[in-house]
Amino acid sequence: MxxxxxxxxxxxxxxxxxxAEFGTEVAVVETNPHRLAALQEGRIPIYEPGLDKLVAxxxxxxxxxxxxxxxxxxxxxxxxxIAVGTPPRNGDGHADLTYxxxxxxxxxxxxxxxxxxxxxxxxxxxxxxxIAEIVRHARPDLxxxxxxxxxxxxxGSAIGDFMRPDRVVIGTQTERAGGSERSQEILRRxxxxxxxxxxxxLFTSLESAELIKYAANSFLxxxxxxxxxxxxxxxxxxADVHDIARGIGLDGRIGRKFLHAGPGFGGSCFxxxxxxxxxxxxxxxASSRLVEATxxxxxxxxxxxxxxxxxxxxxxVRGKVVAVLGLTFKPETDDMRDAPSIPIIHRLVENGASVRxxxxxxxxxxxxxxxxxxxxxxxxxxxxxxxxxxxxxLTEWNEFRAISPRRLRELMRGDVVIDLxxxxxxxxxxxxxMRYSSIGRPx
Ligand code: NAD
Ligand code: UGA
Numbered sequence: 001m002x003x004x005x006x007x008x009x010x011x012x013x014x015x016x017x018x019x020a021e022f023g024t025e026v027a028v029v030e031t032n033p034h035r036l037a038a039l040q041e042g043r044i045p046i047y048e049p050g051l052d053k054l055v056a057x058x059x060x061x062x063x064x065x066x067x068x069x070x071x072x073x074x075x076x077x078x079x080x081x082i083a084v085g086t087p088p089r090n091g092d093g094h095a096d097l098t099y100x101x102x103x104x105x106x107x108x109x110x111x112x113x114x115x116x117x118x119x120x121x122x123x124x125x126x127x128x129x130x131i132a133e134i135v136r137h138a139r140p141d142l143x144x145x146x147x148x149x150x151x152x153x154x155x156g157s158a159i160g161d162f163m164r165p166d167r168v169v170i171g172t173q174t175e176r177a178g179g180s181e182r183s184q185e186i187l188r189r190x191x192x193x194x195x196x197x198x199x200x201x202l203f204t205s206l207e208s209a210e211l212i213k214y215a216a217n218s219f220l221x222x223x224x225x226x227x228x229x230x231x232x233x234x235x236x237x238x239a240d241v242h243d244i245a246r247g248i249g250l251d252g253r254i255g256r257k258f259l260h261a262g263p264g265f266g267g268s269c270f271x272x273x274x275x276x277x278x279x280x281x282x283x284x285x286a287s288s289r290l291v292e293a294t295x296x297x298x299x300x301x302x303x304x305x306x307x308x309x310x311x312x313x314x315x316x317v318r319g320k321v322v323a324v325l326g327l328t329f330k331p332e333t334d335d336m337r338d339a340p341s342i343p344i345i346h347r348l349v350e351n352g353a354s355v356r357x358x359x360x361x362x363x364x365x366x367x368x369x370x371x372x373x374x375x376x377x378x379x380x381x382x383x384x385x386x387x388x389x390x391x392x393x394l395t396e397w398n399e400f401r402a403i404s405p406r407r408l409r410e411l412m413r414g415d416v417v418i419d420l421x422x423x424x425x426x427x428x429x430x431x432x433x434m435r436y437s438s439i440g441r442p443x
Contacts, residue, residue: 171209231440326395
């Protein structure tokens, strides 16, 4: 079987490499010349654990290739996946579908036989139907179907998430809308290795598949905003948010995952997808008050982190050296999109602090989005902590957990530790003589 993947970013590249690992021949089309050059030279332009080996193995096996020529990639492909970005449209929070529609038009012009055109990108309800119109308009002669196969992988654990998913969702056109068994049959064949491990594969309408993706991300975001509100309450009443998360999460109806309190959710998807779902609901004349509250709670939380840090530093950071551990929006990625570190470090520098920053994978991506002055990029975490008056943890990389409070005490000039990811224990910090502030835990 042969397929094409339009877009070789976080989702396109991981999906392509995993489909290739399933035994499918995958041609990836990438228009960004830097990303393409890296891929063609065998370098992986993003940080994702395990991806370099998976890509190298499948190039070697002749199943995975990269290029800019869309016609060559779609020739003979039974399924053509669109995995390009859908960032928020300037100003209004809608998903910007410019890249998706441009890709659909290019695909239409390049197709030479029946294929199913599948959106892997996260797209608003109705996008599949609009893609069908675009393709029909560009190539009235063409035999094709459209499908929606949203992706649920997380950065940092993308390969495992793709290879052993909780479920796969496939939305196809109804017969009345021009659909047939053909696209289901092709996608069932493509995902056959997942049938063998009994992963649930859910066939739905196009509209349902498109909405499932936004509903899933918004529900997870809502869980995070909920536990963050509980963390604030814990701080007021002397309870411990870790106990609350465990105590409620052990109820199978609630579930333990995504109840880790922190500085507010970031990344390339939860912030944009919650906003987009609000707009989808608004346009459909439906209510989305829970999602709106989720967004408001998160925005307020992110904005309040600066004040929390100032107060832990005695009201001012002017003239102080502040170490920052972790820049990316979560561990095991180099992705800086909507990372909480960005507004926090800007605020620290604007208020006169010198920042000593370290991130295991995100330093290159961080430089263009952090202040050009006032930030020193360090060799490692101990180097960042060296001589600092205060230290802030913004991303919970495992290597930071390994640093003991006593070691911090030796390295730092001051004694203030602000742990926005709760990676250390309050008692151990107190024993080491640190003034420790965490999220939702008694000091
Ligand atoms: P990305 O920006 O990393 O990758 C998109 C890639 O597509 C870029 O490299 C870009 O150069 C390329 N591209 C754009 N137009 C093209 C065209 N016409 N032809 C060929 N290449 C083209 O984005 P991403 O993080 O991979 O996200 C892609 C989509 O997947 C988004 O809709 C996102 O919401 C969704 N998604 C992302 C994740 C994630 O963890 N990042 C997870 C699930 C779903
Ligand atoms: C998220 C979803 O988990 C994926 O299922 C989805 O495919 C993806 O978005 C997407 O659509 O792009 P991702 O953004 O890679 O994946 O990372 P998450 O692990 O979900 O973390 C998102 C944000 O929430 C991070 O800022 C993280 O620190 C925060 N978070 C997560 C918490 O604050 N607490 C938690 O318990 C979990």
